[in-house]
Amino acid sequence: MELIKVFICEDESIVREGLRDMIPWEKYGYEFVGDAPDGEMALPMIRQLKPDVLITDITMPFMDGLSLSKTVAQELPNLKIIVISGYSDFEYARKAIELGVEQYLLKPITKNDMIQALEGIRKKISEENEQKDYLRQYEQEFKKFERMSHRAFFEKLVEGSMSVSEIYEEANNLHLNLLANGYNIVIFSIRDLNQSTYTDDAAKVTESLLNHFLHYPDYILFRCNLLSYAVLIKGDLEDLPRLTDKCVDLIRQHCEEASSQLDWHVAVGAPTQRLSGLSSCYADANRAFAYRHLFPRKHVFTAEQMTNEQVPDDAQIKKIDAGKFDPMIIRYFVQTGTLNEVEPFADEYIANLDGSEKSILFRYYLLVSIRVNVELALKEAEVDAEEMAKTLPTFDANDTAEEVRDYLVDILTVAIKMRDTEAQKRGNDIIDNAVAYINQHFADEDISLDSVAEAINISANYLSALFSHKVGLSFVEYITKKRMTKAKQLLRNTSKRSGEIACEIGYKDPRYFSFVFKKNQGCTPSQYRNGEMSDE
Numbered sequence: 001m002e003l004i005k006v007f008i009c010e011d012e013s014i015v016r017e018g019l020r021d022m023i024p025w026e027k028y029g030y031e032f033v034g035d036a037p038d039g040e041m042a043l044p045m046i047r048q049l050k051p052d053v054l055i056t057d058i059t060m061p062f063m064d065g066l067s068l069s070k071t072v073a074q075e076l077p078n079l080k081i082i083v084i085s086g087y088s089d090f091e092y093a094r095k096a097i098e099l100g101v102e103q104y105l106l107k108p109i110t111k112n113d114m115i116q117a118l119e120g121i122r123k124k125i126s127e128e129n130e131q132k133d134y135l136r137q138y139e140q141e142f143k144k145f146e147r148m149s150h151r152a153f154f155e156k157l158v159e160g161s162m163s164v165s166e167i168y169e170e171a172n173n174l175h176l177n178l179l180a181n182g183y184n185i186v187i188f189s190i191r192d193l194n195q196s197t198y199t200d201d202a203a204k205v206t207e208s209l210l211n212h213f214l215h216y217p218d219y220i221l222f223r224c225n226l227l228s229y230a231v232l233i234k235g236d237l238e239d240l241p242r243l244t245d246k247c248v249d250l251i252r253q254h255c256e257e258a259s260s261q262l263d264w265h266v267a268v269g270a271p272t273q274r275l276s277g278l279s280s281c282y283a284d285a286n287r288a289f290a291y292r293h294l295f296p297r298k299h300v301f302t303a304e305q306m307t308n309e310q311v312p313d314d315a316q317i318k319k320i321d322a323g324k325f326d327p328m329i330i331r332y333f334v335q336t337g338t339l340n341e342v343e344p345f346a347d348e349y350i351a352n353l354d355g356s357e358k359s360i361l362f363r364y365y366l367l368v369s370i371r372v373n374v375e376l377a378l379k380e381a382e383v384d385a386e387e388m389a390k391t392l393p394t395f396d397a398n399d400t401a402e403e404v405r406d407y408l409v410d411i412l413t414v415a416i417k418m419r420d421t422e423a424q425k426r427g428n429d430i431i432d433n434a435v436a437y438i439n440q441h442f443a444d445e446d447i448s449l450d451s452v453a454e455a456i457n458i459s460a461n462y463l464s465a466l467f468s469h470k471v472g473l474s475f476v477e478y479i480t481k482k483r484m485t486k487a488k489q490l491l492r493n494t495s496k497r498s499g500e501i502a503c504e505i506g507y508k509d510p511r512y513f514s515f516v517f518k519k520n521q522g523c524t525p526s527q528y529r530n531g532e533m534s535d536e
Contacts, residue, residue: 039063160279182237203459334377
């Protein structure tokens, strides 16, 4: 265990040296790091040495003990202070208490008095450090998997439905630091080339990337939907281009170093200086992200490129005819597009035909190609063939160029709804299996998202997204809620000790169980058992 550093400030050399020499510091877990005859001399030494405990007299020349204590308490809020004094006047004690000193000892100080005070402080520091460790562990568990409160906050943030004061207030409640003078948003998705959401390769790369982002305070990660994420980048405005490029490079590096080829796309918004501008920034990134459907082989899109219509030469469709047109664009959109992207996609798709749709022969080919590739995409999504034949809209060979665009909007809208309905059925089955497994195994010490995903044969990343979407709680929140419910039942209906209950519901460390219980229920397990807190 690391020794606790102690510093002494006392103007009487006999008392100062006596305190320094009469205590076997290491025996009690302390390290003596220095002393000074008054507060003025002590202050720079304390700033340099940063002790954990300060022992100081009240009455000293140049700077007294109370003034020293007030100054160092502001600069080192975790510093523990023991005040020693020859005065028994309550006013001195009152001022010392107001400053938050740990002990107020009257001279003459005996060895036992000081050892007793030091033992009490060592115990308190140990408890505080334990609580900090538990808090780090608790926050890390929740940090890895999104909290629904965070997701709801970011949804409102990018919708632009909160005022700036509301943004800061809610961010503060969620312990999110959004202070910066520049912001940008990057949206990304990573899938397997065959568009399956269940493969291990895409899931492993995504998981590795998400963990990597947690180490960068300038990046705040949140989920856009089941298959895509957004990174809120914050920092100095002049440094924003570097931070943005670094973010894109991190995604690129993870995907290009994967053992198999992945279908990945990144879209970058336009920087903003205001929190209130993040909704526009997100909208810019989202519009750029939609271009992945038109140019599936291109990986990075920027709002600036899309605004200036600067599409790379290798992706441009300069002159399209029946022999050159790529039908996979339609199939890819049905696999990955969303309903709010249908109309802008249709407009861009028709615009990129460069007038070829004016040919009756080409229009007919185009209509057939659209229908065939929509059906192929839905077949891959396991939509029933009879349902497709009955539901998908038909076309007229004599449709005008404008009617081709309308048909494209109609069939894509219907197809995406059919795809999502089928995905919802499968998702419900997956979640039913996951919840059933969790309800049976939540008390296992080693239960994790990975173990649940493996048990039901699905990727952990997809399960995490699907779980929060369907259940309304993240995986960790759901496990914790199940354990707390069981703990409350055992506390009220049995005489089992807190440690026994901790083991029974899956916590290896009884003290950590007590920490989590208090964090979630607002009281300790013993207070709950004694009826000091109700279930309401």
